[in-house]
Amino acid sequence: MSGPEATPGWMPASRGQGLEGPAAPLRAELFRYLLRLADTSLVLGQRLGEWVGHAPALEEDLAFGNLALDCIGQARLLLTYAGEVEGRGRDEDALAFLRDAPEFANVSLAEQPNGDFGRTIVRQWLIDSWQLEVQAALQRSTDTRLAAIASKALKETRYHARFSSGWLVRLGDGTEESRRRVQAALDELWRFTTELFSPDDIDERLAAAGVAPALAELRPHWSGEVDRVLEQATLTRPDTPAYRWHGKQGIHTEHLGHLLAQMQHLQRTYPGAKW
Amino acid sequence: MNALSRPANHGAQSDRDVWEALARLPDPEIPVLSIIDLGIVRFVRRSPEGELHVGITPTYSGCPATDLIRRTVRDALDALGREDAVIEEVLAPAWTSDWITAEGRRKLREFGIAAPPAGSTGPRGVVSEVHECPRCGSARTQRVSEFGSTPCKAHYRCLACLEPFDQFKCL
Numbered sequence: 001m002s003g004p005e006a007t008p009g010w011m012p013a014s015r016g017q018g019l020e021g022p023a024a025p026l027r028a029e030l031f032r033y034l035l036r037l038a039d040t041s042l043v044l045g046q047r048l049g050e051w052v053g054h055a056p057a058l059e060e061d062l063a064f065g066n067l068a069l070d071c072i073g074q075a076r077l078l079l080t081y082a083g084e085v086e087g088r089g090r091d092e093d094a095l096a097f098l099r100d101a102p103e104f105a106n107v108s109l110a111e112q113p114n115g116d117f118g119r120t121i122v123r124q125w126l127i128d129s130w131q132l133e134v135q136a137a138l139q140r141s142t143d144t145r146l147a148a149i150a151s152k153a154l155k156e157t158r159y160h161a162r163f164s165s166g167w168l169v170r171l172g173d174g175t176e177e178s179r180r181r182v183q184a185a186l187d188e189l190w191r192f193t194t195e196l197f198s199p200d201d202i203d204e205r206l207a208a209a210g211v212a213p214a215l216a217e218l219r220p221h222w223s224g225e226v227d228r229v230l231e232q233a234t235l236t237r238p239d240t241p242a243y244r245w246h247g248k249q250g251i252h253t254e255h256l257g258h259l260l261a262q263m264q265h266l267q268r269t270y271p272g273a274k275w
Numbered sequence: 276m277n278a279l280s281r282p283a284n285h286g287a288q289s290d291r292d293v294w295e296a297l298a299r300l301p302d303p304e305i306p307v308l309s310i311i312d313l314g315i316v317r318f319v320r321r322s323p324e325g326e327l328h329v330g331i332t333p334t335y336s337g338c339p340a341t342d343l344i345r346r347t348v349r350d351a352l353d354a355l356g357r358e359d360a361v362i363e364e365v366l367a368p369a370w371t372s373d374w375i376t377a378e379g380r381r382k383l384r385e386f387g388i389a390a391p392p393a394g395s396t397g398p399r400g401v402v403s404e405v406h407e408c409p410r411c412g413s414a415r416t417q418r419v420s421e422f423g424s425t426p427c428k429a430h431y432r433c434l435a436c437l438e439p440f441d442q443f444k445c446l
Contacts (some may be wrong), residue, residue, distance in 0.1 A: 007346055007349050007362065008349065008358075008362060009349065009352075009358075009359070009361050010345065010349075010361075010362050010364075011328075011361050011362065011363045011364065013363075013364040013365065013366045013367075014397050048290055058367045058420075059419065059421075059422070059430070062420060062422045062423065062424070062430075063420065063421060063422040065422075066422040066423075066426055067422075069335070069337035069338075069339070070335060070336055070337050070426065071337070072337050073333075073335060073336030073337020074336045074337070075365070076336070076337070077336055133291055144367070145366075147367070148366035148367035148369070149336075149366060151366075151367060151368070152333075152336055152367075152369040152370075153336060155369060155371075155446050156335060156336060156446075158400045159421065159444070159446075163421050163422075164439055167419075199426065254312070255336065267379035270394050
């Protein structure tokens with residue numbers, strides 16, 4: 001990340017619009033909500049970056065690098081906005097590099113380790129399918145700044161979903177080995193999808209103000225799309241009992257701490273370092 | 276050109292040098308294109324108080340060229356003596372490859388990059404995906420990789436002349 005603020009006369013999109021919109025009385029909730037979206041993109045981007053130099057083929061190496069770049073770009077826009085909403089002078093870098101795991105609000109699915117190529121594809125596809133629903137709905141947010149970021153992100157996510165669902169079908173409807181691996185990954189990661197559509201107080205208050213979508217209402221369409229791709233991929237939708245994770249509330253699996261240790265190492269060791 | 280708002284009368288004469296200066300700024304990743312060709316510059320206009328505002332939009336959220344473009348625009352404005360001009364980040368409507376000018380498409384093809392066909396995107400995403408080989412013009416082409424050397428490009432090959440080529444993604 002770098003400091004656009006250093007450019008004289010630079011006016012980010014949010015300035016001038018102020019925060020007088022419908023979300024103004026919900027400033028604290030909006031801040032938390034933006035972190036949920038931003039951290040999910042940031043953590044997923046960091047995970048995807050771990051593949052660079054290790055992917056099974058050059059094309060996939062390029063793909064993961066590109067997906068990561070989009071995710072981190074979306075995170076930057078959201079973190080910058082979150083910092084302004086919070087109003088305590090924290091910029092995108094401070095929020096990305098100087099918060100500890102309990103302050104991260106990403107969904108737990110995003111922080112799950114890459115595993116093999118198939119597992120990374122399953123995780124990506126599950127998040128892509130969810131983000132497609134959320135970002136499409138956020139285009140109509142009463143918060144114009146958030147709506148603009150979502151509209152931009154949605155175009156990129158469509159590309160991501162085409163990639164991940166394409167690979168899911170190839171692997172699922174592929175060899176016995178590829179099919180066994182992606183089905184196993186799906187069986188393991190499926191339990192994290194409950195969190196994607198489980199609203200808490202923050203989600204509900206923002207939904208009532210028209211800032212965020214009502215999560216439960218997004219589920220039927222997502223579910224239909226997921227079934228459609230799974231059928232093409234000849235995979236079986238897991239029948240895992242509902243389990244509610246709490247990544248959005250800052251309660252994470254043990255994997256996030258390790259990821260942050262690596263991601264934040266430089267800024268923690270040399271605070272304020274720039275290059 | 277599409278949604279660009281060039282000032283019709285007010286300030287048009289005095290700000291023409293700004294457009295001309297911006298048209299000389301190359302895109303850092305594809306230097307044959309200017310940032311005007313790419314549709315990155317959304318407006319050059321005056322605020323009611325007479326302050327000069329230049330609106331620029333990123334192509335992709337994470338495009339690393341965005342920061343550099345912002346700095347080159349700043350330098351160009353400063354060189355014109357417009358140190359007090361404001362560079363405004365524009366996010367909505369989101370950039371689309373349909374904003375690449377006809378001139379930009381021609382330059383891309385000459386550079387060996389398949390240009391996105393005009394009107395290839397719609398509100399629900401990409402609507403046309405036929406890409407002609409920039410070398411021989413054949414439409415018998417095949418996607419090798421969804422992603423290429425920069426966020427804005429995919430990798431293709433021509434089945435007629437067998438050459439690989441970059442395709443500027445439709446977004």
